[in-house]
Structures are given as C-alpha cells and as structure tokens.
Amino acid sequence: MLRTFRRFLLATCLLPVGLAPAFAGAACPPAGSDRASLQALKAADFALADTAARERLALGLAGCLGDPDPALRDGIAFEALSTWMRRQQLSDATLAALRDRLRPLLVAEDPRGFQRPFAALVLAEVARTDRIRPWLDAAQREQLVADAVDYLCGVRDYRGYVDGEGWRHGVAHGADFALQLALNPALDAGQLERLRDAVAAQVAPAGHAYIHGESLRLARPIVFIARRDLHDAGDWQRWLQAVAAPAPLPDWNAAFASEAGMVRRHDVLAFVTALYLLAQEQDDAATRERLLPGLRAVLKEMP
Template sequence: MRKRGWWMGLTLLACAPAMAGCPPMGQDRASLEALKSSGFAVADPDGKRALAMGLVECLGDPDPTLRDGIAYEALQHWMRAGDFDVAAVRGLRDALLARLDAADPHGVSRPFAALVLAEVARTDRIAPWMSPAEREAMLARATAYLASVRDYRGFEAGIGWRHGVAHGADWLLQLSLNPALESVQLQRVLDAVALQAVPASGHAYVFGEAGRLAQPVAYVARRGLLPEAAWQAWLDGLVARLGPMPPGGDAAWLARRHDLTAFLLALYLQSDTSQNEALRALKPAIAKALAGG
C-alpha cells in the first residue's frame, strides 16, 4: 500500500510540473544513486513513466551527478531499451520542448533538454511513430535551437557540461539519420550547422564542438540526396561567412578561422575514412574550402 501511494505521488508529479523539483517527489539523492546502481531497473511500467517525467526536472539541476549521471543516463537507457510506449515518449518530448522555452538560470537545462530530445528523435528513427507533421515540427525546433545557442560554455569544474552547440548537433545527427527526412529538410540541417560552424561571436571552440558539428553533415552526405552543386554552394557559403581578415588583424576573426578550419578538418577526416561513396566524393570540395575557397 505504501509503495502504491509512492507511485501515485510520482504520477501527480508528472501532471503538475509547477510543483516539480529535483530530486522528484518520493525520491532523494540516495534513492536516485541506488537507481543508477541497479541499472535503472524499475519494475512497474507506470512508475517508470512517472519517474521519467520527474527526472526531466533534474536536467536543469546544477549538480552534474543528478543532471548528467542520473537523469540523462536514465532517460537515455529507458528510451534505448524501448521501455516506453508512444504516448509516454510524446509526453517526454513535449516536456523537453517546454524546457527549451523556460528560464535556465544555470545554463544547463536547455542543452540537456536538447541532448535528451536527440534520444527522442532516435526512437522515431528506430521504430517510426511521428507523423510527418510531428517530424517536421521537431526538425524546426532542432534547427532553431542550434541556431539560437549563444552560451558557448563547454565544461566547467563543479557544474560539468553545458555544451549547447554539441548537444544541438547531436539532436540534428539523429534527425539526419532518419530515412523519413527528405532532401529539403536535410538542407535545413546543413544551414543550421553552418551558423555555428563559424559562429558570429568569435568564440573559439575548445571542447570538441567541431567534430560534433561535422557528424550530422557527414550523415547528410551519406544519404546521397543533395546534388554536387548544393554541396559546393554550402561549402562556399562557409568560407564566405568567415570573409577576409580585417586590416591589422582581429582576434575574433582568428577565432572564427580556427573554428572553420577545425570543422572542415573533421569533415575531411570523415570523408577520407568513409567507405560511403557519396561522402568520399566531397573530399575535393572540402579540401578547396580548407584552402580558402
């Protein structure tokens, strides 16, 4: 009877996000650490679904153990194991999308919502459940999120990862892998990546962002749906985003050149080592962009 009441409390938590917090109702740090030690085993399906909704709140917690080590890992584990039905995954999607619009005082909630949304997108790729309209709406949110990132903090002692650009790239990676996306939609993935491959702010990436941004681009190329002219125009556009160095030099321009070079090198490595013919065919165009167009 006590156990049943505990799960009912978690169900109320899922229905009343304004009352939610981290740890979720009925939990504390010790119980969440025990959950992780058990391999995130929860026998009751309804209880697991309610707990998952509660753990969405932990994605905004400044404690990396709760946010990254428990909440993210639990949600990823359950979705990759196929533990939720479509209604449950839709509920998670909607709660995560709402976090993208909510206040984020610690700068962690939005990037981790994006990272878990990548897992939601993956479920649709593995076993399609979204309607075309839902998939289009998710693509719109993912491209808008990546384009909107202005907090470029990666890892910080004490709070751990933020990594908004990398997490946005991971979300687009899962979408670019989805065979249901058409060429026009894949072009939008590329256009969103371009905005952060050469960020206007002049921030120099140092936490592996270039490689993560290159991943969705490489998988778009593997699909072989975009013509050579489209790829050449996109790569030329990257070089044009950088533009010539201002007279007398400029630290922001040099940082942007660093980002562009790192991104193109990561993409070139992907094309050089791939056995996919469509991706390998991009090598000359990527090399030309590396040489400055």
C-alpha cells in the same frame, strides 16, 4: 552567392516553433524518490521492473535536467532517460509526454544555463526512438525538425565543461539533436537542408573559439546528410564555400592581423578538418565523392 546564403541562413534560423509554456515547479528529485534511491537505481544500471513506476519516473526526471548538480542532471536524469529509450522501455504515450515536457524547455528562462542544452540532448534521444521504430507522424516529426533548427540557431551560451558545474555544451547537444533527425530516412531534402544550415549558423560564432569538441559534433550530422544522396557534389561545394568563407574578413590572410580573425579561422578550420576526416573514412564511395572535392578546395584556400 554568399549574401544569398546568409539571407537564407537567417530565414532558416527564424522559423517559428509554436511552443507551449514550460511546465513550472518541477521537483528534483521527483516525488517519491530521493538522492539515495536515484543513486541506487544508477548503481543497478537503471533496471526498474515496474513499468508504471519507470514511466512515471521518466517524466519526473525531466525536472532534473536543469539541476545545478551534474550528478543529478547528467549522471542520473540524462543517463536514465537515454538508457530506457535505447532499451525501448518507455511506451509511445510516455515518449510523447516526455517530448511535450521537453519542447518548452528549449526556450524557457534558464538562468543557470543547464536546462536548455539538456532538454535538447534528451530530445535527441526521443528523435532516435522514432528513427529506430517510427511512432511519430509526419507533422510531429516536422515539429522536432523545427525545434532542432530553432534551438541550434539560437544557442548563445557557449560554455562547455566548467569545473565544479559540469557540462552545458549547448552547441554540441544541438548538433546531436540534428544528427538523430538527419539519420532518419523519413526526412525530406528540405528538412535536411534546414538542419544543414542550422549547423552552418554555429560553425564559427563571432568571438568564440571552440575547445570542447563542438566542431566534430557539428560535422557529424553533415556527413550523414551527405549520405542521403539528395544533394550533388556541386551543391555541397557551394555550401562549403559559403560556410568556410573568411567574411567578415576580406580574405583569410587578414585573419592573422586580429584576435577575432584568428578565432574565426580556428573554428572554420576545425569544422572543415573534422568533416574531412569523417568523409574520408566513409565506407560509401558516393558520399566521399560528394564531400571531398569541396572540402579539399576550401582547405587549399586557407593559409
């Protein structure tokens, strides 16, 4: 069963996304603005009464998502875009244009390692707008699911926060993208399973111990997938057994004989514990009943 699960996981992580070439040469700060004006906008809580100017700037700020300065990349570009989307201050046309600018950035060359994770984080906000007020059609929504699966499976830069550089946090941002899609009732069981298995692909990457809260971020979409009541307790127990398997170790006791084994144990235990705590706190008894038996079983197997 574990071998079958890994083959399916590999297939999930190789889904094509059909992205167009990334837009190049984007200026940051965008044309018509400078650092001082953007800082003033942030100080004003991103209030911009001119609708046309706000929508132009929203598209321009996509070019700042790879900027090495965290004050521009995270503190202004991401915060402005998130704020405007959560206030429903961007038109559907602008949201579509922003999506089309961001999707290619998920796979574009990214030597500094900032652009891809911040494109994923803003796409999570785009996905949230469709959850709150549907504006995507089924094919466009499926496109985002494919993007989220492909991005999360493909993360290999595991840097979280670096002093002087700020956040990259690719796995956490990919998990947030999956979360916003998993919360959307328009997704079907197959789409949710692909998101679930993309999460599984990053629970315990070989040789890397998570220290920046990634395990909790990965657990969040899983608990909301479970809330959809599309998979029974037996299905969840089988999935959890596969995710929490000691392989390539022969058993969990062998983890104590190598650094690589301890890293895997650390990551698997962090994920399962985070998911257990989230499941235990669910107000929906059916969700608890779907997840907790499998979680208790895998926790008992880990020394």
